[in-house]
Amino acid sequence: MRRLFRSVFILWVLFRYGLDELVLSSQQAPWLKRTARTISWGRDLSAPRGQRIRLALESLGPIFVKFGQVMSTRRDLLPVDISDELALLQDRVPPFPSEVAVAIIEKAFKRKLEDIFVSFEHQPVASASIAQVHFAVIKDRDGRLRDVAVKVLRPDMLSVIDKDLDLMRMMANWVDRLSDDGKRLKPREVVAEFDKYLHDELDLVREASSAAQLRRNMADLDLVLIPEMFWDYCMPTVMVMERMRGVPINQVERLRAAGVDIPKLARDGVTIFFTQVFRDGFFHADMHPGNIQVSLDPATFGRYISLDFGIVGTLTEVDKEYLAQNFTAFFRRDYKRVAELHIESGWVPQTTRVDELESAIRSVCEPYFDRPLKEISLGFLLMRLFQTSRRFQVEIQPQLVLLQKTLLNIEGLGRQLDPDLDLWNTAKPFLEKWMLDQVGPKKLFQQLRNEGPRYAKLLPEIPRLMVEFLQTHRRGRNDEVLALLLEQKKTNRLLSTIVYGGVGFVLGLVVLQIMMRLRLF
Numbered sequence: 369m370r371r372l373f374r375s376v377f378i379l380w381v382l383f384r385y386g387l388d389e390l391v392l393s394s395q396q397a398p399w400l401k402r403t404a405r406t407i408s409w410g411r412d413l414s415a416p417r418g419q420r421i422r423l424a425l426e427s428l429g430p431i432f433v434k435f436g437q438v439m440s441t442r443r444d445l446l447p448v449d450i451s452d453e454l455a456l457l458q459d460r461v462p463p464f465p466s467e468v469a470v471a472i473i474e475k476a477f478k479r480k481l482e483d484i485f486v487s488f489e490h491q492p493v494a495s496a497s498i499a500q501v502h503f504a505v506i507k508d509r510d511g512r513l514r515d516v517a518v519k520v521l522r523p524d525m526l527s528v529i530d531k532d533l534d535l536m537r538m539m540a541n542w543v544d545r546l547s548d549d550g551k552r553l554k555p556r557e558v559v560a561e562f563d564k565y566l567h568d569e570l571d572l573v574r575e576a577s578s579a580a581q582l583r584r585n586m587a588d589l590d591l592v593l594i595p596e597m598f599w600d601y602c603m604p605t606v607m608v609m610e611r612m613r614g615v616p617i618n619q620v621e622r623l624r625a626a627g628v629d630i631p632k633l634a635r636d637g638v639t640i641f642f643t644q645v646f647r648d649g650f651f652h653a654d655m656h657p658g659n660i661q662v663s664l665d666p667a668t669f670g671r672y673i674s675l676d677f678g679i680v681g682t683l684t685e686v687d688k689e690y691l692a693q694n695f696t697a698f699f700r701r702d703y704k705r706v707a708e709l710h711i712e713s714g715w716v717p718q719t720t721r722v723d724e725l726e727s728a729i730r731s732v733c734e735p736y737f738d739r740p741l742k743e744i745s746l747g748f749l750l751m752r753l754f755q756t757s758r759r760f761q762v763e764i765q766p767q768l769v770l771l772q773k774t775l776l777n778i779e780g781l782g783r784q785l786d787p788d789l790d791l792w793n794t795a796k797p798f799l800e801k802w803m804l805d806q807v808g809p810k811k812l813f814q815q816l817r818n819e820g821p822r823y824a825k826l827l828p829e830i831p832r833l834m835v836e837f838l839q840t841h842r843r844g845r846n847d848e849v850l851a852l853l854l855e856q857k858k859t860n861r862l863l864s865t866i867v868y869g870g871v872g873f874v875l876g877l878v879v880l881q882i883m884m885r886l887r888l889f
């Protein structure tokens with residue numbers, strides 16, 4: 369029954385903001401359009417469509433607001449006017465009563481609040497759509513008092529989210545069926561992605577683990593502080609971490625007045641991000657200004673403070689190679705290589721013609737070279753590249769879309785801090801080092817080290833495997849085995865020649881040296 373009421377309410381909100389028009393704009397059945405137009409008589413639809421979508425999402429509640437925020441970064445899918453408007457969405461969620469937060473904490477730890485914390489601030493510091501944060505003090509394992517931030521998940525989040533997601537899936541089906549334009553937005557896939565995103569954010573142990581990993585990765589860089597997690601106090605619904613003290617990154621004037629080197633801060637942001645991407649393949653993917661602060665503490669002055677680890681991205685070696693090679697080929701204007709890279713990645717249908725893809729990529733990239741390199745946005749470039757590839761049915765991996773969105777955030781932030789920030793020159797050394805590492809002796813040694821234990825285990829098993837192979841392939845396949853053995857014999861001979869030759873050469877040199885020392889010649 370509640371589902372029915374909620375569905376009717378959603379329909380009413382969509383209707384009130386004239387969103388039925390958008391859904392039905394490409395609808396062929398005239399009766400449907402006519403009916404909608406008749407009942408829409410008297411509505412004021414003068415506001416632009418982006419604004420109407422934003423207002424509708426705000427009326428539908430926090431999960432829909434979150435959905436709009438996530439979608440605002442999907443500039444590869446949405447038109448600019450809509451994504452710009454969605455970016456204005458703010459979590460205007462009232463905090464939940466502190467008694468409820470306390471009840472959640474006590475239920476999670478099965479202990480009274482006074483037995484967990486030395487003190488607990490009932491007034492929350494921040495309240496968002498998913499969680500609320502309170503400051504507190506704990507005694508750590510060494511008995512030291514530590515200031516902490518306690519993140520508590522909103523009550524009944526899981527059931528609220530599941531109900532709203534159910535309705536979103538239903539709406540996605542309508543959009544998919546009723547509108548050709550809507551179909552292009554891949555509504556079902558988008559909702560499925562959002563479903564995963566929300567469920568990931570709902571497990572605070574997962575978030576704490578990501579934070580711990582990032583803290584370890586970033587430790588030697590000395591550019592960013594990440595709160596320590598107190599594992600004895602981390603549960604799926606409650607997370608306790610070191611309390612950080614910094615100035616929000618968007619208070620630039622305050623930072624400048626305190627003596628922070630703002631252009632350096634902008635460069636450091638890019639360095640941190642590219643280290644996470646190209647060195648570690650593990651990056652913070654929710655880099656909005658609310659999650660970034662700067663330390664004014666004399667011991668860590670001018671360093672970033674990173675918060676909120678609900679969304680992180682991981683990249684494989686293949687992803688990193690794709691990025692590094694694409695960026696490098698792009699700056700050499702080698703569009704053929706960019707097209708080939710897409711084909712080599714295996715994400716393009718076999719039938720795709722390289723020359724057509726190359727020419728589409730050229731028309732995306734070439735206009736960029738009219739402006740100075742420092743003005744080029746890598747995030748925007750990637751986005752255009754992904755949009756172009758989609759036309760050729762290239763399946764872009766979700767982790768790369770996440771990376772592209774984060775890149776846009778980082779660039780936005782960097783340029784806000786320093787309009788002269790030369791992103792390419794800051795990023796270039798990372799790409800070059802990465803490319804060099806991929807082909808240099810370091811990589812060979814690393815691969816040998818990684819594969820060594822596997823081969824050491826396999827080597828003694830080879831005779832047994834050979835016998836088994838001979839037994840099972842006794843008939844018919846003997847020629848292949850013989851060829852294999854012959855090949856192996858040849859390799860052995862070559863290896864022995866090299867080894868014995870090498871040893872003989874070295875011995876000869878040693879003997880020569882000795883003879884010279886003894887003045888035998």
Ligand SMILES: Nc1ncnc2c1ncn2[C@@H]1O[C@H](COP(=O)(O)OP(=O)(O)OP(=O)(O)O)[C@@H](O)[C@H]1O
Nearest residue numbers: 494496498499501517595609610611612658675676
């Ligand atoms: N370790 C911390 N030390 C100090 N303040 C913190 C800490 N963690 C969170 N906060 C404060 O709480 C706010 C919200 O935290 P966080 O971003 O993790 O919550 P959220 O519910 O995921 O919010 P959103 O998803 O909207 O960013 C932060 O902007 C910051 O002001």
